[in-house]
């Protein structure tokens with residue numbers, strides 16, 4: 108397989124090798140008030156392509172985006188289906204607000220599939236133009252089922268109303284090349300390139316369970332494809348297992364009104380207000396337009412929230428090297444960096460002429476998207492690596508090889524801790540010297556993953572399976588690995604230290620898909636501002652925020668313009684953490700697009716339906732009970748003597764004031780045990796309160812009353828729940 | 833380049849400029865469709881708001897729809913524009929306009945019609961170099 112850079116590639120020759128397996132036309136369809144009311148179904152086993160109508164019932168109940176994804180997947184799979192079963196689907200859906208150009212952050216797609224890491228439905232949000240463009244072709248969702256025999260491209264041609272499935276044997280699968288090659292191949296001209304978007308994976312996605320999907324969009328000024336990632340849960344591994352090389356969409360003539368909304372005037376006015384807020388306030392608030400999410404390194408470190416050396420510590424003297432000042436110098440700034448038209452929060456910064464030092468692209472200068480906070484913390488500080496230039500390369504390879512920087516980083520950190528503690532050695536790692544701080548070893552691990560070789564393939568199975576291997580094959584202490592292996596339900600933790608925030612521990616712990624922060628980020632409210640002193644307060648937040656945040660995923664919006672920019676007087680409102688004015692904007696926006704009456708209450712109800720369906724789905728797939736919400740102790744408190752000692756004063760004080768134990772004269776081990784007993788009890792008490800607030804049993808099962816209240820008590824849903832009640 | 837410059841102290845608020853502009857841009861007399869805007873300041877004189885052709889909006893546009901024409905005037909290519917209004921939100925002077933009956937943003941094209949309609953010399957074309 109040719110894996111050279113695009114300017115060395117003969118696109119015509121590659122295209123000549125394509126074999127058309129299916130070609131069909133579809134009726135054009137205009138969007139009405141945010142909806143096409145159709146989905147495109149593709150089966151790669153049979154090469155069947157169908158245009159499916161979307162019923163009013165589906166639309167009213169599940170709204171779009173993740174809602175559609177969950178419902179389609181629910182209908183497609185049975186409890187025995189696994190990620191690599193042919194009936195597993197990858198669904199990419201947009202949501203009614205998705206595709207408007209006037210309100211920042213309206214270009215997101217939501218991807219749903221059964222995860223190879225968790226065996227549960229996973230959902231991941233992603234920018235880039237694929238979602239909006241495929242909606243403008245007349246589809247609210249794309250469902251791909253079945254498995255191809257050989258590598259294929261699915262091409263949705265919205266200009267000629269045609270879908271093809273093409274065998275594509277020769278293109279390199281690595282995304283930074285493939286996106287460029289296919290954009291060139293399917294666009295008619297340089298100007299036309301912005302009308303093409305490519306979804307692709309990469310070599311490491313094929314050999315691991317942590318593969319991601321890249322969604323491209325063409326940057327007119329830099330004349331390069333930029334990539335945004337549907338990162339979590341191994342979706343890219345499913346994609347490559349189905350032998351999908353790429354999805355390509357083409358649609359020319361994007362304008363601001365293609366959603367055919369009910370009330371354009373309101374949409375523009377809301378958008379203008381937010382653009383101005385960003386113009387005026389970004390540099391007093393988050394500096395997203397300059398630093399992107401790298402500023403979070405600077406924000407987390409002073410509060411002991413940045414994971415260092417596998418979540419043992421919350422800060423490091425070198426941490427700020429990975430922060431905003433380093434990247435402000437490296438980023439190619441001053442150009443529109445939104446991942447869809449009209450996003451002036453523009454967090455998606457890139458670097459040009461970046462020289463690669465390792466692997467197959469060694470010595471080449473590449474244009475590359477810059478690392479996000481999660482990548483810097485996961486592959487950087489959490490692995491003891493503090494060189495920002497090195498991290499750009501780590502991020503480049505994770506993207507082009509298509510693996511999730513969070514799962515890769517957290518897994519690597521776990522391996523490094525085992526290695527440093529001497530409980531695994533080079534015999535296990537195949538000779539890799541995986542100490543904290545060793546970037547070279549980290550990169551070699553990743554290159555092995557891409558080549559399908561050695562310990563890289565083993566590591567690519569994720570922490571859950573590594574723990575089992577280390578216990579069963581090498582006889583390691585299971586209890587210790589359970590304490591320090593930062594995964595739940597099979598998914599690796601994203602990159603925040605939660606030891607001092609009980610609410611966030613449960614935020615991670617109760618998240619349907621596994622420990623990812625998109626459902627909850629409560630640390631500042633809980634730990635720093637102490638705004639939720641009681642269990643009930645925390646439970647209320649753990650009810651409200653997951654539902655509120657789920658709503659972005661069903662309507663097609665990005666979460667960042669909700670609270671990474673705020674009105675200047677937000678702190679004077681009753682509930683600043685909710686950003687009330689922006690919530691009002693969203694309520695108005697929904698009506699302005701769909702023409703439907705809407706309210707804050709209705710917003711939560713829409714989410715709650717999808718959220719509960721996803722919960723029942725977890726039960727259907729064999730996880731989802733309370734016991735799956737128990738976290739590794741490392742996320743709750745100090746596991747080791749070193750961790751305890753690193754914040755001894757804090758912990759000793761807590762023993763006296765909260766636990767009622769005098770630390771004087773106790774060994775550190777005894778103190779750890781006393782603190783652990785207390786914290787684990789607190790966690791269980793909070794779980795009780797959360798489940799109660801959500802209308803679930805104490806075993807985390809949605810009650811029949813709850814399902815009826817939400818109007819989703821379908822026979823097959825009730826059947827699953829009844830088994831456990 | 834020629835920009836519309838002003839001496840607000842000479843403005844009497846007759847709004848003849850707004851009407852002239854609206855006519856040139858949209859063959860209409862709706863003052864809301866004018867690129868130049870006259871606003872009374874608390875009963876004490878008038879604020880005159882119009883684009884100074886600074887060009888900041890050029891770099892904001894995601895589709896390169898905004899450009900300088902051969903006279904260096906900042907123009908919008910309607911065919912390319914995707915109506916995101918980023919340019920309007922990010923104009924330092926708030927001189928990029930929106931009107932609900934007009935598709936896409938609009939702005940001063942420095943034609944001088946308003947200056948010719950002004951009877952007091954409060955607005956005039958001025959040659960400047962950026």
Ligand code: SF4
Pocket residue numbers: 211212213214234444445446447450451452453454455665666667668
């Ligand atoms: S804030 Fe960033 S991720 Fe969100 S839509 Fe804008 S550019 Fe994309």
Ligand code: SF4
Pocket residue numbers: 882883884885886887888889890906922923924925926927928939
């Ligand atoms: S519209 Fe605003 S940003 Fe654009 S040239 Fe005029 S004054 Fe400058």
Ligand code: SF4
Pocket residue numbers: 892893894895896897898908912913914915916917918919920936937
């Ligand atoms: S509204 Fe049109 S001209 Fe203005 S920034 Fe958006 S695309 Fe460019």
